[in-house]
Amino acid sequence: MQIRHADPDRDAAACVEIYRPFVIDSAVSFDISVPSVAEFTAKIAQLSQTHAFLVADDGGTVAGYAYSGPYRERAAYRWSAEVSVYVHPVYRGRGVGRRLYDALLALMRAQGMRTAIAGVTQPNPASMALHHSCGFRTVGVFERVGYKAGAWRDVAFLSLDLAPELDPLASPPEPRAEVRLGD
Numbered sequence: 800m801q802i803r804h805a806d807p808d809r810d811a812a813a814c815v816e817i818y819r820p821f822v823i824d825s826a827v828s829f830d831i832s833v834p835s836v837a838e839f840t841a842k843i844a845q846l847s848q849t850h851a852f853l854v855a856d857d858g859g860t861v862a863g864y865a866y867s868g869p870y871r872e873r874a875a876y877r878w879s880a881e882v883s884v885y886v887h888p889v890y891r892g893r894g895v896g897r898r899l900y901d902a903l904l905a906l907m908r909a910q911g912m913r914t915a916i917a918g919v920t921q922p923n924p925a926s927m928a929l930h931h932s933c934g935f936r937t938v939g940v941f942e943r944v945g946y947k948a949g950a951w952r953d954v955a956f957l958s959l960d961l962a963p964e965l966d967p968l969a970s971p972p973e974p975r976a977e978v979r980l981g982d
């Protein structure tokens with residue numbers, strides 16, 4: 800199993816297939832229509848330019864993916880990024896999510912990101928366990944912030960300090976998305 804940067808053209812179709820059930824059948828994703836392969840190709844390309852999009856590659860099969868993207872648009876938020884991870888059902892519970900996040904979070908640190916944020920529709924014990932295992936702490940729950948799959952949904956927000964050693968008064972360097980895995 801190799802964790803590598805996603806190739807927009809090569810990996811988008813497999814990522815859409817992993818993502819599809821969470822759009823159609825569940826409230827894990829708040830999307831209500833499945834993105835086309837072209838839309839997902841553009842999403843991978845865009846996030847790769849500004850943040851990071853990784854896949855777990857098992858001999859040419861995409862076992863899962865994880866990415867970071869903007870948390871909020873206003874400029875002072877640019878050291879914070881929202882992260883997300885999806886693993887194909889066949890590969891779940893085998894450490895793939897953890898490997899994806901370990902690589903993603905290390906890359907975000909190298910890029911100069913300060914805080915990783917995740918929103919998890921409740922309940923989702925697997926996702927909560929993965930995030931807590933990676934050091935995230937739950938900071939709160941937004942109640943009834945989405946209506947999906949026939950019910951109002953609560954979303955827990957979790958955060959991870961990627962650089963606790965930073966001097967809180969020092970000016971941070973600009974985040975650098977061009978830093979790649981292994982640099």
Ligand SMILES: CC(C)(COP(=O)(O)OP(=O)(O)OC[C@H]1O[C@@H](n2cnc3c(N)ncnc32)[C@H](O)[C@@H]1OP(=O)(O)O)[C@@H](O)C(=O)NCCC(=O)NCCS
Pocket residue numbers: 821827883884885886887890891892893894895896897898917918919920923924925926928929932
């Ligand atoms: C959440 C998800 C990404 C976890 O990936 P995974 O590869 O199955 O998880 P891992 O095998 O790497 O396990 C990571 C940790 O979570 C725990 N975990 C995994 N599945 C679990 C489950 N069903 N219930 C409780 N804990 C679970 C593991 O024990 C492990 O904990 P540890 O590090 O303390 O030993 C995966 O279940 C998934 O794709 N779920 C559907 C999509 C989703 O919910 N994505 C997150 C959106 S916020």
